[in-house]
Amino acid sequence: MEAIIAEAAAAGPVSKRVVRARVKVGDLRQIVPDTLQFAYETLTKDTCADSSVLEIVRAPATGVCALCAWEGELQGPVIGFICAKCGAIEGKLTGGRELFLESIEVVDNE
């Protein structure tokens, strides 16, 4: 949230405000969208991002198998790498840990 406010401030004079923020959240982050939404609304209240829309973009958990080279989206509740093709646990998680501000939309204040 601090990043959103800081970015809005850096975007120009105080006469700007944030209308929309897009945040990428990986499936492995175990973040409940409703909780994030609530936290966002609470933390941005009375700031330049007050009443802005928080858009949560899901980033699926993905991985690459070290044995058969299968690459793709992991299914179910992911706790570690399990190959969907050969069942090996030797692999690398390549996605799903994301948690960052992807973009913000800023407009001039009336």
Ligand SMILES: [Zn+2]
């Ligand atoms: Zn495999």
